[in-house]
Amino acid sequence: MMTKKHLALSALLVAVLATTAVQFFPKTIQPAGITPPATAYRHSEETSSVEKPCSNEHPEWREAQMIEGVDIAPAPACEPDNPYEVATSVKGTNNVSMMTLMQTDLAQDALVMGEDVDKDGDPDEIHIKLEVVELNGSSPDGEFLINTYPIAPGIQPGLWVYAPKSRGMALKNFNSMVAIPMLRAPSPTIRVEQGDKVFITLENTHYLPHTIHLHGVDHAFHNSKGEDNDGTEEHAVFPGKSHTYEIQPRHAGTMLYHCHVQTAQHFMMGLHGIFVVEENHPNNWVQTFNVGAGQVRHPSVGVKNTYSQEYDLIYQSIDKKLSQIIQNATDPRLVAQRMSRDYNMTESFENYFLLNGHSFPYTLRDGIIAVNDNENIKLRIANVQRSAVAIHFHGHKATITAYDGVDQPEASRITRDVFDIAPAQRIDLQLSTQNNGVNSYGPGLWMFHDHVATGTTSDGMEPGGNMAILAYKPLLDENGMPTMHDDLLNEVFSKDYYAKKQALWAQGDFKHLLGDAGLIVPPYWQIILFGLAAGLLIGLALVFTLKRKQA
Template identity: 25%
Template sequence: MTRYTLTLLLALLLGAANSFAELRQFELTIDEVELDVAPGFSAKVWGFNGQVPGPLIHVKEGDELEVTVQNNSTLNHTVHWHGVYQTNTWPHDGVPDVTQRGIEPGDSFTYKFVVDKPGTLWYHCHVNVSEHVGLRGMWGPLIVEPKNPIPVEKTVTKDAILMFSGWNSEVANEYGTGGKPGEVINYFSINGKSFPMTHPLQVKEGDVLRLRLIGASIPTSFHTHGHDMLVTHKDGLPLKAPIEADVVALQPGERYDVIMKMDNPGLWMTHDHIEHHTTNNGKDHGGSMLVIEYQDVERPEWYMWKDHEVERDFYMIESMAKPHGLHDIEAFKGQDPDAGRRPRRPVHGH
């Protein structure tokens, strides 16, 4: 290879790399809102852009991010970008009293870093995580598209995100409380809602569905009926050899990507196999459950979602199909407790 050819090749490679990466500038607010979690139960939360989970941030490996966070709440907060290596940008890691001062009420902070690790990541507050993350909904998904996806990823036709969390109804309505040893978590949710307020995940036969499972605040033992799961990634990184699983156990902070072939039409339950996680304040059926609903399958008259409106972006499938960026999702929005509550939509007779 001549020196000229080598120089040209390097220039082309650098040009390709630069065309992939972009500077992306986003804004997040931290707002005090009230969130309907389960029939008859709501919680006061600190929602990024007033929602739980926070907005989907979907970018590409190598992108440079500038995220300005405005604190509209009454307590200090930071944002930690969980899974980002922060190479040469450690002051933007979001740890109070270590990498930065907490963002005080009324103030803002701009985080600047390169997303140097692909996969299923997430972001969350790092002040008093037992309350702010564990009980107040301060978390959201950060999905980083890899430059070099593994072959099985290229088969995916639908990309869904599930974030698992818990709630303590005894402290749910008073900010600055909770997160103490010995407290009881008595509500369990997927994307901020407990069954039956988790919407059906709609698919059609032939889809290849990826579920991005994120342990936001509770341990979870995730099980699907009627289908096997192929576990392809852990904490954003591809496994050397994907494995088939019937149950996937994850701890708070862990992430797993699983891929499922939608080849068994029906109405199928997925649920947490930690038994009390499928209750609402001790009552069945509730908690961390959802229905995978195939298109064109007949809905019996007694089916709870028959004739009810389904939020199609509840698992962020539609937002994941949009151009890269930051995507608010209306279904996750809370209400301003001082401005009066919007009327609740009826939920299965509750």
């Protein structure tokens, strides 16, 4: 007969075994980029774990069109830029109809064009207004994130970005926490023309001080009022204040702009973008904002003289420990304390790697370079992540035409298939699709990515990161998505995949072969039954042993 001591011992063994079983099977891993207390949010847009590879929300935006006299190139991508925003970014908010302006989210004074002083057919004075916007930050109204912007399925790291001054709500509608499309990463590429007088005003509606430093852009140290014009930390623009930077650049090229307040943290939070100075040409209405970067749907006169297309490619990384600071505090004093005192940049990591604000597979929605045979394409590439990148094009070798905004002589131009770019550096590439065995190996769905191994991961999960595709148009479907990728797309367009709750290759032809191989989190009822069964067996063994001793 079992004594109380034996029963207690049996219960203890059951508990230990059950605990061991739970420890043996890894615990549920939090969805990447989200930590308590900001995990309770769930919205109608996010109820399903599996997404359509292409939402196909605005198929009409893909077509070539003419708006307000602006030629807008076709964009076959799944999620093309809003053509009304493209047209307004060319003509200015003061030169388009109210009907066109209302199809955008731009404020009436976000981009004001001045007179054509030189009488060369385009404006010579540009007034730009920028704000700092927080994405995926915590809300004082509840345990949820607001202005949500996923970089990949289920991954929503905290970000700061510059954005053109906007009007109305920052959210899609009253029932949504999702940011409007104009509020996204990366900060928009800004284009101006050589010799133009450009006034860039930072209206700081954010809760921390910021600046705009024009990195590599020809500018005087003082503006016309004798105030700071270099955007460094000692001249921070405090919350509720505004400051105007003035330039009249003499040198054309691909440059940068970024915040220079606590640069290490603010830069890595996303306050950076490409700044392009175009060569001066008559009738050169450039596309001042390229929101989200990617394809330039209205290239400049100089670009169109040599190239058939132009793309801006921004490579960015995120440290989730840094980005989570704004998800775990709403008090600006706490954010400042944790970011500038508690957080140690020398111990930071790069967990997420983005191309134009997205990680794979979202890079397939708006990061595809879509080409035909025998094209010359201009690529402006900026590395704004903490580490160097080694950008590799499958099936192609491109030619470097400029470093850091300085054109290279023909004799110095290098053709290769891997391009090393240090942090804050820029290169201009000429990519030819001539099928000659060097420039191109022929039509295909050719991957391009960072050949530093971590660059194609998202918090350690692969495929992820900045993987994208150089796609020949006949191999794209009607939604701009690559063909021949169905099994992979069904696999990775799931929150469970990046939350490590889905079996590896659990979809398509491999499912019946691999079963639960790679499954991180088994059903918990199995663990409970395992613990109870094992406890019962141990209890029975103890009873049997005691009876034998008594006998």
